[in-house]
Amino acid sequence: xxxxxxxxxxxxxxxxxxxxxxxNNYVCLSCGYYETLDYKKRLDMIIDQNTFTETNIHNDxxxxxxxxxxxxxxxxILSRSNLNEAVITGSxxxxxxxxxxxxxxxxxxxxxMGVVVGEKITRLFEDAEDEKLPVIMFIASGGARMQEGIFxxxxxAKTSAAVLRFxxxxxxxxxxxxxxxxxxxxxxxxxxxxxxxxxxxALIGFAGKRVIEQTINEKLPFNFQTAEFLMDHGYIDLIVExxxxxxxxxxxxKIHDQENNKFKLEDNIGSINLLINS
Amino acid sequence: xxxxxTTEAEINNAWNKVLLARKITRFRSLDIIxxxxxxxxxxxxxxxxxDDRSIIAGIAMFDQQAVTVIxxxxxxxxxxMEYCQYGMTKPEGYRKALRLMKQAEKxxxxxxxxxxxxxxxxxxxxxxxxxxxxxxxxxYEMANITVPILSIIIGEGGSGGALALGVANRVIMLxxxxxxxxxxxGCASILYKDSRKAPVVAGHLHLTxxxxxxxxxxxxxxxxxxxxxxxxxxxxxSIEGELYRCSQLDGDELRKERIERYxxxxxxxxxx
Numbered sequence: 001x002x003x004x005x006x007x008x009x010x011x012x013x014x015x016x017x018x019x020x021x022x023x024n025n026y027v028c029l030s031c032g033y034y035e036t037l038d039y040k041k042r043l044d045m046i047i048d049q050n051t052f053t054e055t056n057i058h059n060d061x062x063x064x065x066x067x068x069x070x071x072x073x074x075x076x077i078l079s080r081s082n083l084n085e086a087v088i089t090g091s092x093x094x095x096x097x098x099x100x101x102x103x104x105x106x107x108x109x110x111x112x113m114g115v116v117v118g119e120k121i122t123r124l125f126e127d128a129e130d131e132k133l134p135v136i137m138f139i140a141s142g143g144a145r146m147q148e149g150i151f152x153x154x155x156x157a158k159t160s161a162a163v164l165r166f167x168x169x170x171x172x173x174x175x176x177x178x179x180x181x182x183x184x185x186x187x188x189x190x191x192x193x194x195x196x197x198x199x200x201x202a203l204i205g206f207a208g209k210r211v212i213e214q215t216i217n218e219k220l221p222f223n224f225q226t227a228e229f230l231m232d233h234g235y236i237d238l239i240v241e242x243x244x245x246x247x248x249x250x251x252x253x254k255i256h257d258q259e260n261n262k263f264k265l266e267d268n269i270g271s272i273n274l275l276i277n278s
Numbered sequence: 279x280x281x282x283x284t285t286e287a288e289i290n291n292a293w294n295k296v297l298l299a300r301k302i303t304r305f306r307s308l309d310i311i312x313x314x315x316x317x318x319x320x321x322x323x324x325x326x327x328x329d330d331r332s333i334i335a336g337i338a339m340f341d342q343q344a345v346t347v348i349x350x351x352x353x354x355x356x357x358x359m360e361y362c363q364y365g366m367t368k369p370e371g372y373r374k375a376l377r378l379m380k381q382a383e384k385x386x387x388x389x390x391x392x393x394x395x396x397x398x399x400x401x402x403x404x405x406x407x408x409x410x411x412x413x414x415x416x417x418y419e420m421a422n423i424t425v426p427i428l429s430i431i432i433g434e435g436g437s438g439g440a441l442a443l444g445v446a447n448r449v450i451m452l453x454x455x456x457x458x459x460x461x462x463x464g465c466a467s468i469l470y471k472d473s474r475k476a477p478v479v480a481g482h483l484h485l486t487x488x489x490x491x492x493x494x495x496x497x498x499x500x501x502x503x504x505x506x507x508x509x510x511x512x513x514x515x516s517i518e519g520e521l522y523r524c525s526q527l528d529g530d531e532l533r534k535e536r537i538e539r540y541x542x543x544x545x546x547x548x549x550x
Binding site: 056069145149211220221229 | 399414444469
């Protein structure tokens with residue numbers, strides 16, 4: 001059986017022609033499971049054809065605490081999937097509307113955040129502020145990268161402050177939580193979006209399920225730490241099916257385009273002044 | 279798995295610090311608060327769902343200076359430890375802390391945080407109540423505060439659960455405190471499927487005060503020589519010095535200093 005012609009669902013094992021799954025946006029035709037996407041597939045799905053330009057390309061390897069086995073692991077992934085880090089950043093268009101976009105890729109160490117990931121995301125927000133563009137982040141990450149020790153923890157503070165500065169400047173940040181969004185990434189920029197979307201069934205949470213079970217010694221509720229659970233408890237705005245993601249993002253961008261708003265911030269302040277003066 | 283850069287002595291030293299930082303008889307936030315502040319008034323609750331007992335917070339006098347104090351509390355017996363969730367903070371604890379930080383900002387009081395936690399509380403209720411969002415919100419809002427924030431890691435500085443009180447103008451550590459992205463046990467069981475390798479991993483993680491000072495992640499180490507009261511006196515002196523330094527800066531400079539402190543970690547990386 002050719003691996004390229006057929007596709008096996010990660011969850012239920014259903015095997016079908018790859019083309020059919022591709023047309024279905026890598027959602028299983030049998031059980032509806034959402035396969036985790038690599039960054040190329042995600043960009044193809046969201047960004048207008050041939051409009052993506054990558055920014056802040058990083059070619060080195062960064063090992064701040066000289067952690068045993070880290071470099072070997074990096075080289076393995078690099079040779080297997082030609083991937084140098086866990087996030088790709090750049091600019092592109094969604095239905096003709098320009099955005100800055102970051103896509104995390106779990107093939108690189110579970111999409112974990114080390115110094116390079118933190119720096120790329122921080123620069124994405126800084127570049128977006130300079131160019132007055134919205135930011136869209138596709139999150140897929142197990143959390144902070146243990147192999148970079150305290151330096152990876154500090155990236156949580158750094159990226160959160162980057163969102164703060166961007167937000168203070170009036171920028172729109174949409175974060176899309178996909179499977180998985182956990183640990184130090186969920187506890188920093190992932191949950192700081194003006195609008196937080198999620199894919200159906202995505203695992204979203206802070207602590208690992210095994211740790212929770214060990215700590216509390218009780219059965220976990222149905223749906224625990226899924227996108228649906230998080231929405232029920234008020235922590236995400238909307239669950240969007242993959243096939244509707246691009247059009248939903250496009251509509252959100254359109255609604256935030258100041259050309260479509262007669263009550264722009266400056267105008268609004270002006271009219272309030274007018275009222276006070278009259 | 280052992281690399282040449284981490285020596286046997288370093289591993290023993292790191293693990294020794296882990297054990298000291300976790301020792302049940304170790305002094306706690308409340309001991310320090312009682313010793314170095316006057317007129318401490320504890321304030322409770324996040325004004326939403328509850329009051330987290332792992333965080334003791336309130337207002338006090340530090341000599342002639344009004345301050346807001348926030349401390350993670352553990353206790354010195356099994357019963358006390360259980361009462362305050364072993365110092366593991368829930369979302370309502372982080373939100374109580376943030377509420378009082380904003381109150382401090384309104385009244386222009388410096389904020390002093392004592393960190394001592396194995397990590398944020400891992401449990402069903404904590405996830406339901408948005409643990410990730412609560413920590414993220416603290417990181418975001420603490421960066422923006424226009425009064426001085428000092429964070430002192432007095433025991434365990436466990437990951438995001440510690441950082442959520444640790445976005446500060448100055449970060450100070452006690453000599454035997456630790457600060458890490460992951461517990462050595464957690465790291466060992468994920469990487470080597472064997473939590474018994476924790477002592478070795480503790481060495482690899484470089485979680486001691488000296489390592490973190492060398493990395494420039496923390497600013498000062500307070501010696502633990504002598505009696506507890508002499509240690510507390512040194513903590514007091516250190517706060518005094520830092521508050522004086524911060525008094526020379528205006529609100530915007532304080533905020534900028536705090537943001538830049540974290541912005542600079544990794545800014546040397548070269549991109550094409």
